[in-house]
Amino acid sequence: MADPATPGQWRAALKAEGVPFTELAGWTERGRDTATGKAFGPVHGILNHHTAGVDSLRVIATAGVPGLPPPLAHALLRKDGVVVLVADGRANHAGPVAENVFLAIVAEKPLPKQDKTRTVDGNDSLYGLEVENRGDGEDVYTRAQYDSMVRFNAALCRLHGWSEGSAAGHLETSVEGKPDPAGPVAGYGRRGRFLFTMAQFRRDVAERLSHQANWSPPTTQETPTVTPDYVNLGLAHGFQLAPDLWDAIEFTTEWNDEPDGHALNSPSFVKGAARFTGSLSLRFEGLAVGEVVQVRMSEYDDAGNLKLDHPIHEIIGTPGGTYGVVPLTKRLAAGRNMRVRLMNLGAEEIEVASAVLTALAWAE
Ligand SMILES: [Zn+2]
Secondary structure: OOOOOHHHHHHHHHHHHOOOOEEOHHHOOOOOHHHHHHOOOOOOEEEEEEOOOOOHHHHHHHHEOOOEOOOOEEEEEOOOOOOEEEOOOOOOOOOOOEHHHHHHHHHHHOOOOOOOOOEEEHHHOOOEEOOOOOOOOOOEEEHHHHHHHHHHHHHHHHHHHHOOOHHEEEEHOOOOOOOOOOOEEEEEEEEOOOOOOOHHHHHHHHHOOOOOOOOOOOOOOOOOOOOOOOOOOOOOEEEEEEEEEEEOOOOOEOOOOOOOOOOOOOOEEEEEEEEEEEEEEEEEEOOOOOHHHHHHEEEEEOOEEEEEEOOOOOEEEEOOOOEEEEEEEEEEOOOOOEEEEEEEOOOOOEEEEEEEEEEEEEEE
């Protein structure tokens, strides 16, 4: 039980909930309170309808229908998802409501089937939302409409401290066999097309109410984030590299806070199936100026047999010590292990003074 929303509360609640809305001129003066001598309120819930028409604003706000003077709702929800506020007073939308259902709405309990023997006047205490839809089972509630419908109901529930149990459909309260709201919905959040049901609708309102008012339902499947293994290897000590011999670098130092990563299979630095990218920094001592050390990645099977050589990079001796950086980017099949091998083409033995390999590896 609560006092009906004031115009300021309407605006603030809809804005906070992200409901796009406009205000029909005179809406804060519009209502059947004076004409009936019955003031609207206290309020107990929200009754949802479909218009069973098109372009229904005039009918709902100012024209009414034979035997039913306007306004016919507090708000109209257009196909584009915009809510038009048409009245903040008493509106002719609910008609007689089965008392047993009404009491369940007040108590926010599951709604029973209508007992038609006792009724109350739903226009006394229920907000009415008319959602523009022909109601022929063919006309589709747009995504924008359904999203705004959920937000509109949640906004009023949040304002009054209600749960989703305060949101009802005309077909649940009517003793006259009203069928609304019903029909196909284009989609909502991650859901594609579905048929409108009040049970699903209340679940969607409940989900909204479990979040902040500015929440929006996710609309796309989240791509799982895959964190690559971080591989960071080096040499504890330099080693000598004799001429004319392919020699795999035996990494002996690992700087890796993921100890079960791909790096423990030295001299292999990554094990397939995986893809990886990184670089290898090398420093040589004793390599004559202009002499060459070749660097290549080679694939081995688990038994240590060489299966595949990759193209060669060359590092050329420079005065004062030789430095080189080799890029490492490859895809490695299952059961393969990748090693880095060096070939000293110079005449003299040299020292591999340092080798630092840094890579990110994604297991496949
Ligand atoms: Zn209705």
